[in-house]
Amino acid sequence: MSRGPEEVNRLTESTYRNVMEQFNPGLRNLINLGKNYEKAVNAMILAGKAYYDGVAKIGEIASGSPVSTELGHVLIEISSIHKKLNERLDENFRKFHKEIIHELEKKTELDVKYMNATLKRYQAEHRNKLDSLEKSQAELKKIRRKSQGGRNALKYEHKEMEYVETITSRQNEIQKFIADGCKEALLEEKRRFCFLVDKHCSFANHIHQYHLQSAELINSKLPKWQETCGDATKVPEKIMNMIEEIKTPISTPMSGTPLPSPMIERRSMVGRDYDTLSKYSPKIPSAPSARALTSPLIDMFNNPATVAQNSERKNNSTGSSDDPSLQRSVSVATGLNRVKKQKVKTIFPHTAGANQTLLSFAQGDVITLLISEEKDGWLYGEHEDTKVRGWFPSSYTKLLEENEKETVSVPGPRMMQMGLQSLLFSAEKIPLLL
Incomplete structure (x- = not known):
């Protein structure tokens, strides 16, 4: 251009x-x-x-x-x-x-x-x-x-x-x-x-x-x-094993007050004898007014069927016992019913905080039970290592394996009759001392 x-x-x-x-x-x-x-x-x-x-x-x-x-x-x-x-x-x-x-x-x-x-x-x-x-x-x-x-x-x-x-x-x-x-x-x-x-x-x-x-x-x-993050429902094998351990020895209710553990159920028939002995032990503080905490992972893997079975087992065991007063008299007289303090192992840590009536422990500690029955999900016992006593949630513990083998021996009706007859027969031969 x-x-x-x-x-x-x-x-x-x-x-x-x-x-x-x-x-x-x-x-x-x-x-x-x-x-x-x-x-x-x-x-x-x-x-x-x-x-x-x-x-x-x-x-x-x-x-x-x-x-x-x-x-x-x-x-x-x-x-x-x-x-x-x-x-x-x-x-x-x-x-x-x-x-x-x-x-x-x-x-x-x-x-x-x-x-x-x-x-x-x-x-x-x-x-x-x-x-x-x-x-x-x-x-x-x-x-x-x-x-x-x-x-x-x-x-x-x-x-x-x-x-x-x-x-x-x-x-x-x-x-x-x-x-x-x-x-x-x-x-x-x-x-x-x-x-x-x-x-x-x-x-x-x-x-x-x-x-x-x-x-x-x-x-x-x-x-x-x-x-x-591909599978939110996957749980590590180690945790699953721990959950299975929780589910096997103890039944946890879906909600409300925790049911008594199997170990406590087995000792319910001799509870009166143990309460008699506990009168001579140091004064025990009253149980906390609030319901006990449930274990942190218990609701996630709870099995309603297990709860129902345990409740049915509890009713059967209660119904099968005859006269409680007779059982007590026989156990005291004959010594067939062996009263031994049960021990539990902690599966979750618990902190008492400012409440002096509660018991603190770490996971894996051993506690000796001083009261055989639960009160709103609470148990009372003594720490094996620190010797400190206090209340703690029952769902935070499981029965100690060695104690599971030591079942409480309760005589059947026939044994109780034989024991009572033996006791009366011996009494006739022994002169009464005034």
């Missing part, structure tokens, strides 16, 4: 003005927007750090759970990974400030002065060249007027040729100046856009590397994370 010198000159001047009036003000606005961008990202990074600190704290809580330990470790690892990614993002935005915002601030002020001086210099040189051309053209007109008189025609003709050559030379010089000036103006504009694009390409490369590293890091961890 062919353009005249004047049109090219206008393009040159408009290019310089666009840089000064549009590009540089646009850079100033970009600097302000970039600073706002930095503040927003910094705020996001701080908020993300606080958020993932919270995730880590919840992970620590889950780590203390018997069934959620692995999930707790995953939450802590997720928190650590995301905080590491946030730190890398922060590093990239420090580069954003150094390589873009700082450079734009430094160059914008200098560029405004430079472009303004360059435009003025171009306009001044262009004006001088035009003035020289116009002056030569005016001299040529004078010579041509003088040569029309006819005198010294050869002399004026020679001068006319010199001015024509001068004018032609100056026109070519002006055209070259305008062309070079336009090229320089366009290149100045392009250099500024190239600078801006180059800086953002560099930052884009940093972000690209950040995302690649983030994807690689997360992809290496994500399958394992997803595997741990």
Whole structure:
């Protein structure tokens, strides 16, 4: 596309003005927007750090759970990974400030002065060249007027040729100046856009590397994370074994006051004898008024059928006993009913707190029962190691395995009759001593 010198000159001047009036003000606005961008990202990074600190704290809580330990470790690892990614993002935005915002601030002020001086210099040189051309053209007109008189025609003709050559030379010089000036103006504009694009390409490369590293890091961890939460109903084998131990020796009701354990049921028939002996032991504080706590995992795996069976077994054992007073007299007289203190093993820790009537213990401790019957789910006993006495929830304990073998011997009806006859027969032979 062919353009005249004047049109090219206008393009040159408009290019310089666009840089000064549009590009540089646009850079100033970009600097302000970039600073706002930095503040927003910094705020996001701080908020993300606080958020993932919270995730880590919840992970620590889950780590203390018997069934959620692995999930707790995953939450802590997720928190650590995301905080590491946030730190890398922060590093990239420090580069954003150094390589873009700082450079734009430094160059914008200098560029405004430079472009303004360059435009003025171009306009001044262009004006001088035009003035020289116009002056030569005016001299040529004078010579041509003088040569029309006819005198010294050869002399004026020679001068006319010199001015024509001068004018032609100056026109070519002006055209070259305008062309070079336009090229320089366009290149100045392009250099500024190239600078801006180059800086953002560099930052884009940093972000690209950040995302690649983030994807690689997360992809290496994500399958394992997803595997741990794939089945919310899965319980570790160790915990299942513990639950089975809980379910086997003791029946736990669905709600309300805990039912007596099997060990307590077996001793209910000799409870009166033991209560008689306990009168001579130290004074026992009254049981807490509130119902006893149930074990932490007991409701999750409770088996209603077991509760029903235990209740039925309890009724049968109660119904099968004959006259309680006869049993007591026979047991005291013959010694067939062996009264021995039962022991239980704790399956969950218990803390008494400020209540001095309660008993504290850790998991796996052994407690000797001092009262054979439960009271609203509470048992009273003495700690095997500390010798401290107090009340504790029965559902937090199970029958000690060695005690399970030592069942309480209660004579049947036939044995009680034989024992009573033997006692009476012996009494007839022994003289009464007054």
